[in-house]
Amino acid sequence: MLLQTFEVILLSMQVVWIILQLIVSAFLLVKMFQTKQYNLLPLILFFILNSIRMIIYAFTPYIILYLIIIQIPNILLLIFIKLTFFRNKKSPFKFFLITLILVRSIDLWIRLQYGITIPMREPLDESYLIYYYSILLSISLSFLFSHLWLGIVSIKYYKSLKSIKIEPWIKKRYQIIGIASIIYAFSIFLYYVIPYNFIPGQDLFSIIFVAILTSFVVFYSSAMFIAWVMPTRLKTYFNKDYQIISDKEFEENELLELIKEDLKKNSHK
Numbered sequence: 001m002l003l004q005t006f007e008v009i010l011l012s013m014q015v016v017w018i019i020l021q022l023i024v025s026a027f028l029l030v031k032m033f034q035t036k037q038y039n040l041l042p043l044i045l046f047f048i049l050n051s052i053r054m055i056i057y058a059f060t061p062y063i064i065l066y067l068i069i070i071q072i073p074n075i076l077l078l079i080f081i082k083l084t085f086f087r088n089k090k091s092p093f094k095f096f097l098i099t100l101i102l103v104r105s106i107d108l109w110i111r112l113q114y115g116i117t118i119p120m121r122e123p124l125d126e127s128y129l130i131y132y133y134s135i136l137l138s139i140s141l142s143f144l145f146s147h148l149w150l151g152i153v154s155i156k157y158y159k160s161l162k163s164i165k166i167e168p169w170i171k172k173r174y175q176i177i178g179i180a181s182i183i184y185a186f187s188i189f190l191y192y193v194i195p196y197n198f199i200p201g202q203d204l205f206s207i208i209f210v211a212i213l214t215s216f217v218v219f220y221s222s223a224m225f226i227a228w229v230m231p232t233r234l235k236t237y238f239n240k241d242y243q244i245i246s247d248k249e250f251e252e253n254e255l256l257e258l259i260k261e262d263l264k265k266n267s268h269k
Helices: 002-035 038-057 064-069 073-085 093-114 126-160 168-192 204-228 232-238 248-267
Strands: none
Touching: 002 038, 002 204, 038 064, 038 073, 064 093, 073 093, 073 126, 093 126, 126 168, 168 204, 168 232
């Protein structure tokens, strides 16, 4: 009975994750067309593909469509970072991109060839351990090159915007994205704690551990929802000591212009 309860809780968390990411992607899609901020497109696709892969995984993780989809989201997030923060500025983007394409291609080949997933769904032969840890390395690099980089850059911009006269909730967006991304990036190392022959659903411990892993994803999705689709009450709270002098859309555009100006200045240094 207890095991079934945890399974229901886990399923509920996964549904929340999917719904939050789809809401954020829909909001950003509308925003992109309204403001013509096409740098948001990779981020929109990132959220959509993450939702799709989770839905597919509920049925089977071995179909080719699923194996292809899971290789793409972090690369899209990397492109979003480049287009938003480093369009005219030197960055490690090319190195990160080439590395991710390489390791994710190897990841796809291993999964197709040996049917390995992390965590596993069936016992793994020890002779395949090198492939198991190759996939784990691929996932780790994907998280560090995309989520961690986004987190660091967002915190940097949050600090640089502190003295600029724009609505505080817009500044808070970058702080929320930064903190959530950094925490989520390091959550990948939880996979190094579990043994290679760990199979979810076998016992109560495995269900609890997967629930912990899923909680990080739900936390990240919730933070992205708050950051991008910020509720009015929260905006009001962040703006309580601020005298609003223009509407939201103008402030958003002003922020983007400030970022562009900063990028141009840094690119000429």
